[in-house]
Amino acid sequence: MLKLKSQAFLIRNHGMPRFPKFTSAAALADTTITQTLIQEVPQPRIQPPGLFITALQSSRNIFHIRQVHAQVAVNGILQNLTVANKLLYMYAQHKVLGDAYALFSGMVEKNAVSWSVMVGGFVKGGDFANGFRTFRELIRCGMPPDNYTLPFVIRACRDLMDLKIGRLVHDIVLKHGLLSDNFVCAALVDMYAKCRVIDDARQLFDNMPNRDIVTWTVMIGGFAECRNASESLVLFDRMIDEGAVPDKVTMVTVVNACAKFGAMHKARLVHDYIRRNKFYLDVILGTAMIDMYAKCGCVDSAREIFDRMQVRNVRTWSALIASYGYHGRGKEALEIFEMMLSSGVLPNAVTFISLLYACSHAGLTEEGLRFFSLMLDEYAVRADVKHYTCMVDLLGRAGKLDEALKLAESMAVEKDEGLWSALLGACRVHGNLDLAEKAASSLLELQPENPGHYVLLSNIYARAGRWKEVAKMRNLMTRRRLKKIPGYTWIEIDDKNYQFGVADRTHPQSENIYAMLKSLSHKLELAGYVPDTNFVLHDVDEEVKVDMLYTHSEKLAIAFGLIATSDGTPIRITKNLRVCGDCHTFSKFVSAITNREIIVRDANRFHLFREGTCSCGDYW
Template sequence: MATAVLPAAALPSPTAPAPAPELRIPRRVALCDVPQLHAALLKSGALATSPKSFHSLLEATALPDHGTTPAHLAYALRLFRLGPRPPLSAQLYNILVRAFLRAGHPEDALYLFVEMLDTTDVKPDQHTVACILKSCSSMCSLVVGRGVQAYAVKRGLVLDQFVLNSLIHMYASCGDVVAAQVLFDAVEEKGVVTWNAMVAGYFKNGSWGKVVEMFKGMLQVGAPFDEVTLVSVATACGRAGDARIGKWIGEYVEKNGMVGNRNLATALVDMYAKCGELDEARRLFDGMRSRDVVAWSAMISGYTQADQCREALNLFSEMQATEVSPNDVTMVSVLSACAVLGALETGKWVHSYVRRKGLPLSVVLGTALVDLYAKCGCIDSAIEAFKSMPLRNSWTWTALIKGMASNGRGREALELFSSMREANVEPTDVTFIGVLLACSHSCLVEEGRRHFISMSQDYGIQPRIEHYGCMVDLLGRAGLIDEAYHFIKAMPIEPNAIIWRALLSACTVHKNVDIGEEALKQIIPLDPSHSGDYILLSNIYASVGRWKDAAMVRREMDMRGIEKIPGCTLIELDGTVFEFFAQDSDHPQLREIYEKVEEMIKSIKMAGYVPNTDDARLDVDENDKEVSVSRHSEKLAIAFGLMKLRPGATIRLSKNLRVCMDCHSATKLISKVYNREIVVRDRNRFHHFKDGYCSCNDYW
């Protein structure tokens, strides 16, 4: 039989070992399994001889599908530096560069790039350069980015699509949008990544309007876009308040079955909420299969910004029943809602949660806490929160200044303003609103005049309409009605209804009929349907005994179809906010509350209370006027508080209107007779009633 003879090249060498098999390791491998795989590769000799096997192991360790952790990075670095491996290559460096970027360590990625340039023969490729430019974007390092661009030009890599897109993103992210736009315009064939690079750059720069304009341009030229584009643009629409483009994206997403993308659905919820489309936002939110903390925060924030604070707190309660933990963004929105409602107990729980979970007390979160306590009348707690903050900005100082002003501690507010200047914190125009309010609420007329002049002379801040309003309020409260009137006439900007309303309110307090009539005459063309203005003039007439004129104003309201805004008072008990209206007839415990009111009125009458029926409704009989004032919303809420709160507990109320003279007098006596501190936040300020006195010193 003939024997086949193999060529010599096909015969295995008697001494050379068989080549190690290449091993492809899936990137979903758990870190605990990596040492076992590492050992298997060492035993087989593949680490030193099989570049693909080493590449696979390093990639599985540094870039696992479930995310890079410090432990992953540490093991990958030891493997890269110490383990037997094939010769270094750009591909191996790129794995670690990407891992550092993913883990949020752009500086370490840049260090590897420098190492490649200085200590090895390995040349960075286009992927290395693209990743390093992303590191520069993360660090906002324009100088280093330009250096990397120079290297890319020298190596001929700058025309690579990955590098060019990263360059566009780097310049835009670092604030040089002109250079980014020049590069972008120079690209002839722009793919979705190129467009996304420019969009993302403007997005990171906070140029929301430019993001929306870019997307409009994309639609006009038929440029491709993807879900990443839509997330950025939808979010920008919310920030820019562009509901038209936002709705277009929402319709496109639903039509193309993209609602399942959680990031995109969350961006749309945020957009609808910020554009005031809360029903649409809630519909999308409720339809999401899974919601992360960003989605919950977006919806809660939307309710808060739309002044639907009860809904915000109700949704926060739902969130607590899930496994999603709130973050500092959630807490800021919840605290803002609590501040508006005067929901102190819920706000305290949030503060406790922040401390318990060790959430960092950022400037925004700390300022929200200061604002909460100040708006709930707990100014000492606001001061404590202020002092506990590691960093404060002008908004933090301003929140406390305004809080002190509205709580009747005007001189302390001005002292705090002096401390703010000593700390070299520049005041804003809003700071001066707080300063002028402090002067107004404490009758510090000369100080108010001085600070009003100082804001433009010393700080270059031109007064806005709000500052002029504060000055009119200051002069009017002090009884300087004529001066306040002439101040308005001399204003360099056209006075609005709020300016004239401040004067009208002062005329009510000081019973100045002539200027009161003139103020209402000026208000009607600007805001003809505001019921409070007619009520104020009617009260002026009533205070000087001109009952026919008072009734005539009320009839004019009826003829114009203007309804009086009902008095509404909120009180929080055990984390629940209860709402009372004047002449309330809907509360389930109404009979018991009215009985408690009658008992309360009898008790304070024995201490000298005389009902002021000037504050009663004009459409009731004279005999019923006393009953009418006894059923004002704050009296009902106080009675409810006396019924439900433990003896001696502080009663805290929030009212939508200015406290009337009768309720103010009655509450002073209630605080004395029942030995209770009662804190009332009305439309203008706080009243702290204790032992028969009020913190406003009857000046409100």
């Protein structure tokens, strides 16, 4: 009964496909073109349908297709379903959907192919509304949907992230017994994953009797999209164990999951698999691997991949520029840009985002301003909100808050949360409370349900000792049922990842970890380290603040890394939030007294601590 109601809902709430008025291509039988065609055949006779199908297959543009359509109409064989379907398919392929639907509507007989081509044409052309309406017409006329039509409809639900309609289509799939079809089930898995309902996607995936490489790839990508890249990599291992052979698309998906996860050991294993199985490093796979190594903390390996690639495009160059930007190596990013221009590759909008980001995170203010000016004047690249966000961030980090605000207010494109977040972050660094309140007000108007904005403003109040305002922000979050995103740090040891939270004591070696922290604290104090209690954003005694600082998740992860790895081994950690200033100073001192490299990937960028200094130059 529920399934029947689902179909009724689809039909009742939407009408037939709607189009503006247009002239059907069949009307060309009365045009000059058709009359010319008729004049060329003094004694018209019925032509075999195969001749018209051959003519359609050789048609290279819409003008030729319309000529053949006119001949079909004149010769009286438009009622031949095979010819009509082929003509319909050609219109859809060329995205001439008005003519396609006019032909479709006039067809006396339609079969599953007709409906599939029409629905698929709308969806592939991005006309999802008419795609849905045509599908509802199909349901209403009693024609059973097939494994060609349904994936197109499900794809439309995915692209629109319309979970409500997606579930209704899922009901129709169940009613018609098509859940066992790999194409349909893979489309549903993809739809649920893109709509971030990963548990439903996984349940469908696990219940599939047979999984092809497309389905495995969709599921691996789905976990990565839902910020569960570790599960993506577990699934890849399972896929190999079950004998499935990945293709290039799968490997690109796995490489992207590695980039999101940031696990160097896993990245090396994936790279080894690619090498052993002789996957060609084309532009797509090579560019993905550049991004993977950069986001796993090794820009030098990213450069090695780049140098080995035989073919590179603007995306490849942009990815390498971004790689140096993540790691604060701005001058090298500018050198790569010059090399790109020398090779004859012109920059695009993404290139300039990578370039401006690199300038921002390396303190190259003048260079950033120059490139921002050159974008339109020299390369005809119009700035969008992402470019303005980079510039606001660049100026804000340099302490030029008035200039940053002036640029934000003068921009012609619509402002988004990223831009105001960049300005608010700069206010936190430089303690500008008035401007912080203005930026926060704009942020909360755009995203009132994002707890991060409340927390950031609350932290700025706390740094200024405005504890009443801190309490107000926390009360506001409580009333709106918003919770602060907890900070976590991950460390990879022997191909296994360990997670730490603040004051975490769940690890089996917690006693040893805290003993290591205590030992470190004495050595660090002798080396000159003084805990910066300004980063404890609670109104408590100074001694309590010091104790709270020593239990930050990144410190626990570093202490565990010192215990679990041999001397001289680099320690790599990943944090879901921005690293705090005190942990940044702590890491510099630890790298000096232990003679270890510490690589920290936080929410903004990478920090490489070596011999008491950081790659960011304390500018982050």
